[in-house]
Each structure stands twice: as structure tokens, then as C-alpha cells.
Amino acid sequence: MYKPDKPLDILPNELLLxxxxxxxxxxxxxxxxxxxxxxxxxxxxxxxxxxxALSTPSLWNIFQHDGLRGCVSLERLxxxxxxxxNLPLELFFHFTTTGEDGSTDDLEDGKNALEMFNLVAANQHxxxxxxxxxxxxxxxxxxxxxxxxxxxPMLEAFTxxxxxxxxxxxxxxxxxxxxxxxxPNAFLSGSRALKYVRLDRLGLNFVxxxxxxVVELRLEANPDPDHLPSLTIxxxxxxxxxxxxxxxxxxxxxxxxxxxxxxxxxxxxIQAKSLKHFRLSARGWIGHYFLSNVSAPSLETITxxxxxxxxxxxxxxxxxxxxLHTLALIDPYHLPTADSRFLEIMEVTRKIKRLVLSxxxxxxxxxxxxKSLFLTMMAKLGEAPGNIWPELExxxxxxxxxxxxxxxxxxxxxxxxxxxxxxxxGCLDETTTTRWSVPETVRVEGIDKADPLIPVYWxxxxxxxESAQDPxxxxxxxxxxxxxxxxxx
Numbered sequence: 001m002y003k004p005d006k007p008l009d010i011l012p013n014e015l016l017l018x019x020x021x022x023x024x025x026x027x028x029x030x031x032x033x034x035x036x037x038x039x040x041x042x043x044x045x046x047x048x049x050x051x052x053a054l055s056t057p058s059l060w061n062i063f064q065h066d067g068l069r070g071c072v073s074l075e076r077l078x079x080x081x082x083x084x085x086n087l088p089l090e091l092f093f094h095f096t097t098t099g100e101d102g103s104t105d106d107l108e109d110g111k112n113a114l115e116m117f118n119l120v121a122a123n124q125h126x127x128x129x130x131x132x133x134x135x136x137x138x139x140x141x142x143x144x145x146x147x148x149x150x151x152x153p154m155l156e157a158f159t160x161x162x163x164x165x166x167x168x169x170x171x172x173x174x175x176x177x178x179x180x181x182x183x184p185n186a187f188l189s190g191s192r193a194l195k196y197v198r199l200d201r202l203g204l205n206f207v208x209x210x211x212x213x214v215v216e217l218r219l220e221a222n223p224d225p226d227h228l229p230s231l232t233i234x235x236x237x238x239x240x241x242x243x244x245x246x247x248x249x250x251x252x253x254x255x256x257x258x259x260x261x262x263x264x265x266x267x268x269x270i271q272a273k274s275l276k277h278f279r280l281s282a283r284g285w286i287g288h289y290f291l292s293n294v295s296a297p298s299l300e301t302i303t304x305x306x307x308x309x310x311x312x313x314x315x316x317x318x319x320x321x322x323x324l325h326t327l328a329l330i331d332p333y334h335l336p337t338a339d340s341r342f343l344e345i346m347e348v349t350r351k352i353k354r355l356v357l358s359x360x361x362x363x364x365x366x367x368x369x370x371k372s373l374f375l376t377m378m379a380k381l382g383e384a385p386g387n388i389w390p391e392l393e394x395x396x397x398x399x400x401x402x403x404x405x406x407x408x409x410x411x412x413x414x415x416x417x418x419x420x421x422x423x424x425x426g427c428l429d430e431t432t433t434t435r436w437s438v439p440e441t442v443r444v445e446g447i448d449k450a451d452p453l454i455p456v457y458w459x460x461x462x463x464x465x466e467s468a469q470d471p472x473x474x475x476x477x478x479x480x481x482x483x484x485x486x487x488x489x
Contacts, residue, residue: 061089095135127154375397
């Protein structure tokens with residue numbers, strides 16, 4: 001069967017197509033568009049391969065445009081749409097004003113986007129995924145023009161995010177800096193299949209799809225949004241997001257939400273019947289508002305980053321998260337004066353079985369007690385009547401060696417149901433078990449940087465673009481790397 005001159009000619013078409021698909025997937029897995037995608041490469045090998053590839057629609061229904069590769073994608077997009085025939089389309093666009101050589105050409109990239117949007121809008125009825133990342137603010141206006149009234153009956157996943165390099169949008173002052181209600185202004189002719197939506201600070205100003213069918217909603221600002229004006233969300237809008245009929249994951253990152261606390265003396269208990277996973281990193285009192293006012297019977301995980309504690313006590317008196325099993329705290333901001341507030345939060349989340357603490361090794365300054373106090377309280381409060389987090393079975397503590405050495409023995413003793421403890425690897429050696437008085441029922445392991453630190457129970461959404469990196473995971477990775485660097489030194 002082996003022919004040295006033509007070893008692949010004898011392979012059946014079915015096997016060749018499996019190779020072609022694998023090659024196409026491999027060329028996209030890095031998240032960076034290649035000069036030539038795998039499916040294009042195989043069409044230039046020989047006539048047989050070209051004919052087979054061009055007659056296979058499933059090789060052509062995923063399209064990526066990266067502005068760094070130049071403005072040749074319009075005809076390529078047209079070819080993909082034609083070759084994929086009637087298959088659902090998955091389209092990824094990264095518009096940039098900077099070429100591979102560092103040159104800039106806003107006009108050419110904008111013209112290219114305008115023509116591609118015209119083509120996409122005409123085929124929006126076939127789109128299953130549409131993801132747009134841009135360094136050019138004109139793209140945001142083009143989107144408004146082309147996608148307001150279109151029908152997107154097959155659209156399941158949608159992203160519109162501006163690259164962090166956009167420092168100023170012309171006529172910014174014409175945009176609202178306060179959102180009083182969620183008024184849909186995109187895909188107005190229908191998007192009943194929409195399940196995943198991701199918008200950043202600028203995306204929120206330009207588009208608002210109907211969210212009634214959405215399962216996962218990511219409202220995540222750019223990693224460095226300080227140059228953008230703040231956006232205030234009135235708390236009734238926040239309540240509406242929590243109460244969406246199908247929402248299971250709500251993720252909020254950055255400076256984009258500020259919920260006012262002028263809600264009177266009586267607490268408002270909001271029913272979030274479908275919510276399973278809530279992630280928050282935002283200034284203001286949103287975390288406080290959520291813990292005080294939301295009843296979420298299906299909620300399984302909470303991930304919170306900074307600004308967790310306020311001087312005001314929680315409004316609730318009972319427990320409203322009966323299904324909660326995981327709490328993740330990223331860079332917990334905890335001042336010694338907030339002890340009573342911290343106790344309330346521990347009580348609200350008392351039924352958890354898994355705790356994750358991701359804490360960078362910050363320089364020890366006047367605020368040194370901010371970092372160690374959390375672990376100290378966790379160790380000591382287990383000895384108090386009623387026992388805080390009595391069902392805790394697993395704890396992941398990515399923090400400094402000093403804090404771990406000072407508190408881990410007490411943490412282990414205070415939580416009799418603990419079965420697994422993951423810690424910064426630098427504190428582990430052959431004496432750890434004895435030094436910390438670890439019982440045989442507890443496994444102590446080093447954190448593996450290859451594994452996501454925080455829980456990723458939710459549907460992660462499309463990850464085909466490097467720009468779509470999860471900011472919560474990125475923050476944990478930075479913390480883990482910081483502690484590992486500290487360990488090495």
C-alpha cells in the first residue's frame with residue numbers, strides 16, 4: 001500500500017477530509033489568524049486536494065479576519081460564504097489600525113470593514129457566531145448602521161468589544177454616561193437563538209441586543225479602561241439583568257457598573273431564579289447590593305474581585321443561596337475596620353464546599369494587614385460557635401508563603417471536613433505535613449499553574465480569538481506568577 005512517490009494518494013476521501021479539518025482547526029487554535037488558514041493551504045497542494053476541499057462546505061463555514069494580516073479579506077470572506085453553501089457561519093473579525101510593520105491605515109481598514117459588514121448583513125440569517133474586536137472606533141458606528149434592523153434567527157453567540165488601544169472616541173460627550181434601561185437596538189428583526197453575549201465599555205454604548213434568550217452575559221471592560229468615562233448603571237437595570245428568564249452566568253469586570261444605594265430603608269429582594277454563576281469586579285456597591293438583595297436558589301458559584309467590603313452592613317437576615325458550593329475571592333480588599341462586614345459575608349456564603357483565594361504578593365507597606373487578615377480570620381472563626389463554612393471540603397490558597405505558614409495549621413484544624421488543600425508550591429517540602437499537623441484525611445498539594453485557579457463551571461463561550469481572554473482567569477494567572485516569582489527568590 002505504500003507508495004514513496006505518492007504516499008497520500010491512496011487515502012480515502014473521508015480520511016483526507018479529517019486531516020483537512022484538523023489542519024484548519026490547528027491553524028485557529030492559537031487565536032491568531034495565520035497568513036494562510038489550513039483549509040486554504042490544502043487547496044494549493046494538488047488538483048485532487050483542491051477539488052475535494054472546495055466541494056466540502058464544512059471546511060469553509062468558519063472565517064477569521066485579522067487586520068494585522070492586511071486588507072485582503074473581503075474577497076476571501078465572499079469565497080468562504082459561497083463555498084460553505086447553506087451551513088451556519090461562524091465569523092471572527094479583529095479590525096486594527098496597525099499593520100505587522102507598525103504602519104497605520106485607518107482609512108483602508110475602515111473601508112474594508114464597511115464592505116465586509118455589508119456582506120455579513122446580507123448573510124446574517126446564516127450566522128451562528130459573530131465576534132467583532134476593533135482598534136478603530138469607526139467600526140462601532142458601521143455596526144450600528146448595518147445591524148440594527150437585521151434578522152439573526154440562527155445567531156447563538158455575539159461579541160462586540162473595542163481594543164484597549166482606543167483612547168478616545170470622537171464626539172464621546174454625545175453618548176450617555178448613565179444607563180436607565182436596556183433598550184434593544186440590534187438584530188431588531190429577531191435573534192431568538194442568542195445564548196452568549198459579550199460587550200465591553202464601548203460596546204455597551206453602541207449595541208444592546210434583546211437578552212431574553214441569553215444564557216451567558218459578559219459585560220467586561222478592557223483591562224486598562226481608566227482613559228474611558230465611567231458608565232453608571234441604574235440598579236433597576238441590574239435587577240432586570242439578574243431576573244432574565246434564561247440567564248445562568250452573569251460576568252461583570254471593570255469600572256463599567258456603579259449601582260447607587262439610594263433604595264430606601266427597606267431592602268428589595270430580587271429573584272434571580274435561573275442564575276447559576278455570578279462573577280464581579282467593579283467599583284461601587286454592586287457586590288454589597290448583590291449579597292444584600294438577591295435571592296438566587298440555583299446559584300452555584302460566586303467569584304468576586306476587590307472592593308468586596310463596605311462600611312455598611314448587609315441588608316439580608318436569612319440565607320438565600322441554598323445551592324452555593326463555591327466562593328472565589330480575587331485580590332480580596334479587606335481592611336481591619338471591616339471585620340463585622342466580613343463576618344456577614346462569611347455567614348451569607350456559609351454553605352460553600354470550595355473556597356478559592358487568589359492573592360498577589362504585593363509589597364509589604366502600611367497596608368500589610370489587608371492580605372494576612374483574611375487567612376487569620378478564616379483560621380480563627382472556625383473555632384467560634386456555629387462554625388463558619390462548616391462544610392468546607394476544598395480550599396485553594398494562592399498567596400504568600402508567610403501568610404500560609406502563619407495560618408494554614410489553624411485553618412486545617414478549624415475545618416474538620418477539609419479533604420484537599422492547594423497552596424503556593426514554594427511552601428511545600430518534606431516537613432510540611434508534620435509542621436502543619438496535617439491529618440491523614442487531608443491532601444496538601446501545590447497549585448498547578450496549568451490548571452485554571454477559579455471555577456470554570458459555566459459554558460466558556462468562544463475562545464477562537466486571543467482578544468477574548470477571560471480577565472478573571474488572567475488576573476489569577478498574574479497572581480500565581482507573582483507568588484511563584486516570590487517563591488523562587
